[in-house]
Amino acid sequence: MNFKSYFFPVLLSSICGLQAQQISIIDFWTELPVDSVMAVSHQDTLFSNSNGVVDFGLFKIAERPVILKKQDYYPQTILYKNIKNGSVKLMPMESSAPIDVFSERPGNPLLMTPTHTTFIHASEIKEQGFNTLDKALAAQSGIFIKSYGGPGQIQSISARGMSAEQTQVFLDGIPVNSFQLGSADPGQYNLDQVESVEIYRGGNPRLGSGGTIGGAINLHSRVIPDTLDYSLKLRGETLNNQFADLTIGLPTGFLNHEFSLHYENGENEYTVKTGSEKISLTNRDFNNWNFRYRSSLPIASDLHTELMFYTYKFSGGSPASLKNERTEVTNNARISYDNNLTALHLSYQKQRYKLNLRAFLRNNWNEYIDPDSVIGNDIISGCHFNHETGLIGHGQFIISKRFLLNSGLEVSRQKAQSTAFGDKNRERYAFFLRGDYELPWQFLNDCTTQLYTGLRAESYADFGNAFLPGIGITFYASFIKVYLSGGKNFRAPTFNELYWQPGGNPGLKPEESINFEAGVEYGRSLRSFNFMLGLSAYSIRPKNQIRWIPLTSNISSPENILAVDSDGIEIEARLADVTKRFQMIANYNYGFAVKADSDLPDDPTIGKRLPFLPEENWSILLQTGTSGLQCGFVISGSSFRYTTYSNDPYDILPAYRTAGCWAGYEFTAYRQKITVRGGCENLFDKQYELTPGYPMPMRHFYFELHVTN
Template sequence: MKSPILRAVPRAVALSLLLPAAISPVFAQATNTATTALQPVIVVGTREAQPLKDSAADVVLIDADSLRDSGADSVEDVLRRYAGLQITRAGGPGQSSGYLLRGAGTSSTVVMIDGVRVGSATLGQAAFEAMSLGDIDHIEVLRGPASGLYGADAVGGVIQIFTKKGQGPLNITANVAVGDYRSREGNIGISGAQGGFDYAASLGRETSRGVSAVRPNDQYGNYNPDDDGFRRTVATARLGFTPVQGHRIGISATQSKLNNQYDSSEYLAPDYLPDNTPDFRNHLKTRQISADYRGVVNTLWTTSLQVARNTDDSRSGGTELARFKTDRDQFTWQNALQLAPGQQLVLGYERVGETVQADGYGDVPKRTNNGYFAGYTGGFGPASLEASLRSDDNSAYGTHTTGGLGVSYALSSTLKLRALAGTSFRAPTFNDLYYPYYGVRTIKPEQGRSVELGLNWQSGSSQASATVYRNKVRNLIGYDPDSTGTTCPDGYGGCANNTSRALLKGVSLLGGHRFGDLSLHATVDFLDARDSLSGARLARRAAHQESVSADYSPGVWSVGATLTDVGARPDTTEPLGGYALLDLRASWRFLPQWRLETKLLNAADRDVQPVRDYQGLGRQFWVGLRYDMKGF
C-alpha cells in the first residue's frame, strides 16, 4: 500500500500546475508598487541579510502589507495561511495555542522576536495567544531543521517576528474595529527617524466575550456553559541612534498582558471531588527587553552585539492560582566576514541562562547554555552553497554538535533546484527535567536527521515552489505511563521519558500569481508523521492542509477571500474530522489616509473542533476603520 505522501504526489503536482502561486506573499505586494526592483531580504536563513531568492532553505516571508490586509484574527492564523503551520488551540482566539511546523511538536520550533528567543522554559513554547498583529512589521519562517545556526529546539524550524522600526518622516497609524461576540480591538503607533535617531512605538488592546472553550459532554467533565473570553494589551517600543554611518545602537522592549478564561476542574480538600464551577483564568505577562549594537568595522567585517531578557510569567487556576515564571537572559556576539565578493563567513557566540520560579518545583537549578556557531554562504556562478556548524554546551544535558549543508543550482533564469541536509535536537524543558512526580533529570534531548529537495520557479509576477522533506527523530520525549518503578522513578504514576522515534515526511507547495488587479496565492501541505516503532500517526497532525486566497484591488476598494482546509487528525482516543473555513474581507479607501474595513470570518458558520473537546468561534462579522498618515 502506498504511503499518504506517495498518494499525495499526483494531487500536489496538479495543484502546482493549476496554481503557479506564491512562495511569499511579499512578492504579490511588491509587483504592484513602484519598488518592484527591490528584492525581498531575509535574515533567518543565514542570520545575516540575504535576498530571499538566493536562499537555499525553505523560507517564507510574510510582509507588512500581507499582515495588514489578510483579515486574519491572530498571529497563529497568519502563520497557518502563509507558512503552513498546523495550529492546535484550546478554544477560540486568545486561548492557549500549540503549533506544528513540518509535523514537529510545539517545543521543537524556535520562536524569536527581534532576535530574542521567547517562550516559557517550563512548557517549552511561545505564547502566540499573547501576541498582537498590530505590533508586527513582518515575519520570517524557516521551514526545516536549523540547529546548526540556532541550537536547541530548531527541529521543525525557526519563526522570526520583527516589530516595527522607525524610518523616514513622522508617521502615525491607528485602527479600531468591533465584531461579534462583543469583540473590540484598537491599536495606535508612531514611527520615524530624525537627526540620527530612529523610533517606533505602539499600543494595542483587544477584548472578546468568546464562547465556552470546552464543548458539552467532554471526556473529563470540564464543560462550564459560561463564555470564555479574553483581554489582551500589547505595547512595543524601539529606539535607535546612529552616531556615524554604519554604526547603530538600539534598545527595544515588548510587553504583553493576557487575561483569558478557560474551562477546567480542580480537586480540593477535604473530599477532592472534581469541581468545574470556578471562574478559571490565566493571567499571562510576557516581556522582552534588549539592547543591541551593529557596526561596519570595515568593508570586510561587520559585528553585532545583543543583550536581552525574556520573561514569561503565568498565574492560572480557579480558586487557587499556580504560578510559573521563567527568565531567559541572552547574550549574542555575531560577526560577518566578507571573504570575497559573494563569499561570507558568519562566526558567533551565544550564551543563554534560564531560571524558573514555579509552585511545587522546590529548588530548581538555573541552567546555562554556551553556543558557538559558524555559517558560510558562497556563490559560484549558477551554484551556491550554504553550510552551518554549531556546538552547544548545556549545564543540564551536556554537549551537542549540529550542522547543515545546503546547495542550490540555477537550471535557468527562472528555475532553481535546492537540496539540504542537516541535524537538529530538542532540549528537554524544565517540566521534562524537574516537574514534581513527572520530570526526570537524566532525560536525553531529541535528535533529528533531515534531508529535503526543493524546486523554485519565478517568472515575472508568478512564483511557485515545491519541497519534499524527510526528518527522522530519535529519543522522542513523551509521556511514559509506567507506575511500577521500571522505567519511571518509584512513586511516580508516569513520567517524561525518551520513549519513541518519529518519522516526519511530507510535501510543501507554495505559489502566487497576479492577473492585473487580481492576485492569487496558496499554500498546500501534505504530512505523514508517525511513530517509527508502532507505525501510528502522531497525535493532532493532519495529513493535509491547504489555504488558498484571492484578492481583487482595482483602486480605492478591494475584496478578498481565503479558504483554509484542514484534514482529519488523530487525537487521544478518537480521531477528529477535517474542516474548512471561508473568510471574506473588503475595504474602501475613501480618503488617501483613511480606509473602512470589513471581514466575515468563518462565513459558512462551520463547527470547528481544533483539538478534542474544544471549540472555536462560529461566524463572526467585523467592521473597522484604519488611518495611516502616509497613505496606503
C-alpha cells in the same frame, strides 16, 4: 500676439523646466549599483539599468508610493519626495529570496538557505486580509496553529508535523519560546508591530537556540520612522470582543522613538453543540494589553544602536475541555501572565562586513488558580516565574565576491521558580559558523551553483555538548531554483518535562534529529502576471522524541520515544499581477509521522501515527481590488487527527473546512489615510476543533477602522 505665438513658447519653456525624476538604487552593504530592480508606481512598472538607476521620466510620482523588488533583497516601499540624495539602499536578505518575487536571473545571492523558506512582508499580510499573526502563519504551507478556542485563548505553533517545543520563535533574532513550557504563543505578538516574518522550515544554524527540529520563525520589528508618524486601528467582533492599536513615531533630534500600545478585551460569546445539547460556552473572557517602546540612535555613520522594551499582560479564563453543560457550569479556572523583554542592539557596519550584538533580559510570570478543583483541603493553583539573560553576537563577512561567511556566539542563563518544582537553573552556550560559496564553474549557460556548509555547537550545563553540522547545495538557472540539504538538530528537555510534579522525568534524554530536504521552485513573469510554483519534500528522523504518556486518569509523564519517522511534501503556488490587483495563493502539505521503534516489549503503537497531527493541510486565498477597494476570500482545511498513540478510530478530531471573506476601502481625508474593512470568519458556520474539547468560534463578523498619516 496670436494664441499660437504665445502658447508654444510657454509650453516649450515649461517642458524644459521639468526635471526627469530618477532614483539610484545601491546595495546596503557594498554600496554598489543594483540592476534589474522592479519599480512599481501606480500602473507603471520600470526596471533599474546597469548603473542601478530607475528613470521615471516626467511621470508625477512625488506623492505616489514606489515599490522596489528584486530577488535576494527585501522589498521596500518609498515615497519619491522623501528620498535623500536621490539614492535608495536595498537590504540583501540574510536568509533566502522571497518566494513571491521573480526575476529572469537570480543575480549574485549573498546568502541563500537551501530549504523551503518563506518571507512575508507586512504589506502582503495586509493585502491578504489577515488581521492577526496566527492567521497569517496558519495560511503558510507546513505550518499548523493549535488553539484552545477563540481570540485571546492560548495558542501554539508547529512546523512540519513536529511539536510546538520543536519550533522556535524569535523576535528580532531573540528567542522567545518559554524555556519552562518550550513553546511560544503567537497571540502575544501584535501584527501591527511586525514589519516582516521569516519562516525557516527544517531549522537554520544561525537561528537555532537548540530546538529547531521542525523549523524557526523570526519576527522582524518595523523600522523606527525618522519622521512624525502615527497609526490608530480599532476592531470589533460580534463575539463581543474589542481590539485597539495605537503606534506613534516621534523623532527628537538624533534620537528616534516609537511607542506602540495594543489592547484586547472580550467575552468570546458563542454557542456550540455537544451531542443533542446546545451549550453557551463560559470562562473564555480575556483582557490583555502589550506596550512596546523602541528608540534608535545613529552614534556614527557606521555605528547604530537600538533599545527595545516590550511588556505583555494578560488575565482571563482558562477553560477546561468541553464535555457537557454540567461540567461547563464548574468551569471557573483563571490564568494571568506578565511577560517583559528588554533588549539592546548594537550594529557596526563597514563595506565588507557587518557586526551585530544583542543583549537581552526577559521575565515571564504566570499564575493559575482553579477554585472548583481541590486536592485534600487545597485549591489547585500554581505560580511560575522565569528569568533569562542573554547575549547574542553575529558577524557577516564578505570574504570575496563569491564567498560569504556568517558566524555567531550566544550565551544565556535561565532561572525558573515554580510552585511545581522549586528553583532550577540552566546555562547555555552556542557557537555557529556558516559559509556560502558560489562555485566558479557552471553546468549550463546563465546558471549559478551555490554551496552551503554550516556547523552549530550547543553546550548545556545539564546535558553536555551537541555538534550540529549541515550541508546543502542550490542550483539556479533562468527561472528555476533546485536545492538539496541535510543537517542535524537537537533539543534539550524543558524544565516542565524534567521536574514538573507530579509527572516530571529527570531521566529524559535530549531529542536529536537528522533532517533531509529537496525542492524545486519555478517562477516567471508572464506578461503582466507573476507566477510561482514550489515543491519541497522533507524527511525528519527524530531520536528520543519526548511525548507525555498518561499514567493515570489525571497524571501524565514525559517519555523518550525511541524513534519517529516523519516524511512529507509541501506545495505552494502563487499567481499575481505586478500591481497586486489580483492575487491567488494556494498551499498544500502532506505529512506522515509515525512511531518507528518500540520502547516496550510487544509495543502495540509501533508504526502508528503520532496523535494530534493531520496528514493534510491546505488553503486557498483569492484577493482582488482596484482604486482603493479591496476584497478577498480564503478557505482552508485539515484532515482528521488521531488523539491517541494507539490510533483508536473512535478517538479522533474530525476533518474540517473553514472559510472567511472580507472587503475594505482605502481613501484619503484631511491628509490622513483611512481604511475601513469588514469581514466574516467561519463563513459556513461549521463547528470544528484544533484541540480536543476546545471548539472554535462559529460564524461571526468583524469591523475595522484604520487611520494613519
